[in-house]
Amino acid sequence: MAEVELLSTPHNIQISDVTCDSFRITWEMAHEDASRVTHYFIDLSRKEGSEHNRFKHRDVPTKLVAKAGPLPMAVRGHWFLSPRTEYCVAVQTAIRQPDGDYQVSEWSQVVEFCTGGKQRRSNRELNVIDYSTSLYRSECGGAMLPSFKDNSGSHGSPINGKLRGVFLSCNTEFDTGLPPKDSPYGPLRFQISAERLLNPSTNLYFADFYCMYTAYHYVVLVLAPAGSEGDSFCKSHLPRLDLSSNPFLTFTSGDAPAFCHASDVILEVLYTEPLLLEPGILAQISGHHQLMSLSTANAKKDPSCKVCNISVGR
Incomplete structure (x- = not known):
């Protein structure tokens, strides 16, 4: 043998x-x-x-x-x-x-x-999470135009189907502080400097907090230039956050502006104005395009979660 x-x-x-x-x-x-x-x-x-x-x-x-x-x-x-x-x-x-x-x-x-979530990460880039670049360049004047927020997340969120915007991601890798190598949204990534969108002339609002039968949670914020139509809507429907002090996304002015985001949630931002492609960078992601659990189009909130449902388990 x-x-x-x-x-x-x-x-x-x-x-x-x-x-x-x-x-x-x-x-x-x-x-x-x-x-x-x-x-x-x-x-x-x-x-x-x-x-x-x-x-x-x-x-x-x-x-x-x-x-x-x-x-x-x-x-x-x-x-x-x-x-x-x-x-x-x-x-x-x-x-x-x-x-x-x-x-x-x-x-x-x-x-x-x-695993990630023990500290807040500095992030100077905001990443567009769902778009068709060729369409925006040929038919939209080189800009990503706002579209209505879908019905994902909390069914009672006041922005669902009522507020227009361009969705962005603020998430980074836990050990490097850089944008994730992999993406569930597509093989291309558009990055734009955070200071172009997050600055003293922009107001920040809280819109939603939910999960989809997962161990992690999603937070949706709204960025609206002061005095804009989106800002007017948010003032009457959403709580405003202090740009320099809140649990999710902060901006600190100075000679070297600092931008930080929470890393224990999946953080998404709705920017209420058209977003020009020219100031940003378009590149192929270095990892894999994976259509998996992070895709949230019209996904519903877990009604049994004791963390993001106020009436459950209290």
Whole structure:
């Protein structure tokens, strides 16, 4: 009987690109194993002794099984990863046998990391999250024109179907402070300097706070130039936020203006005026375009969440 050649133990585990519900992981293994390994096992669990976060889902040990592929590999899952939470992770490689069983390596050493949301991030760029660039350039005079807010989020939000705007994203990677490499919105990203939109002549309003059966929450803000039609609507329908002091998005003036955003929520901003393409930068995203859980078109709020529903669990 031929002797079975053992698999080497994965080592030098590296975690990168950590967000509130995703991360990338890579490791090293013997060169001869790369062509034999068919599957990866990733053991993920909340670090013992860490405090439970305030989000609604319980943290339970999770073993992920993935077909072998190029490293680093992305791990995404709002159903088992929670924001601002410390996790332990270990890796095992495997070869699937003809009978369906697996020949496995030893588990790697355990590595610890923390998901996004422990601090506020500085962000000097605002990113358009849904657009067709060729349409705006050819038919809209080089500008993105405001459109009505859809019916996603809280059904009682006063801006749904009534306020026009261009949707922007303020989210950044937890470990770099840069815009996410991956995007659920499309393969192109338009970035514009935050100070062009967020400045003393602009008013900031709170519009919505909701989740969609996920461990993370969405916050929708409205940016309206003072005295504009959008500003008039917001004054009578939305609470105004202090630009220099609020939990979500701030601007501090000075010789070097500072812009910060909350990193424990998915932050979206509705800008109520046309947005010119010329002052911004259009580029291909460096990661992957993924139509997944972050796409919120007409998505409804989770009515059972005890965090974003005032009447639940009080």
